[in-house]
Amino acid sequence: MLVAGLLVLAAVAFTGCVTEPPSVIANAGKGGSDLVILREGDTVKISFPSAPNLDATQQIRRDGKISLSLVGEVDAVGLTPDGLREKLVALVGPQIGSKEVNVALQTSTFPVFVNGSVMRPGKILSDHPITALEAVMEAGGFNSETANMKAVKVSRIEDGKYKNYQLNLKEILDGKNSQPFYLKPGDIVFVPERFQMF
DSSP, X not given: OHHHHHHHHHHHHHOOOOOOOOOSSOOGGGTTGGGOOOOTTOEEEEEOTTOGGGOEEEEOOTTSEEEETTTEEEEOTTOOHHHHHHHHHHHHHHHHTOOXXXXXXXXXXXXXXXXXXXXXXXXXXXXXXXXXXXXXXXXXXXXXXXXOTTSEEEEEEETTEEEEEEEOHHHHHTTSOOXXXXXXXXXXXXXXXOOOOO
């Protein structure tokens, strides 16, 4: 009886609401560039109107850098597209005699982490809005022998603290629930094992 009570309390503590899909890629051309923080895996298009031969489309590498022919390695992770543009103006402007540099975000990826009773736990990079169920499938799917699909937990940092959500993904697989739970960058999805009596 005590164990059942503890399980009910744990379920209530981890229960959260379903969130709306996040905007993964803000439109930098419509005043949204300040909302976008560049991450590894993002692709940016850099153009120099006064020197189009220097134009480049670069994917930000795992070390957070891009490489340009005129200036070499440039740190990009953690900057907004406008911040990267200002950095490039300072680096390249004196060499080409112009302060005209354009930076546009082409594609954006973000990491989520899947752990627990799945076939391939680890980090997943997504370039589009992804649900908790889709992330589990990217991780090879549930371990059918041990996974508790009714109590999947998502941990998310909100206002500097971890907030936990509990999801019943079995209901979605069974067609009893059609409301997706969209993940945000850095979310951790944990699939617990089923409680087994010995």
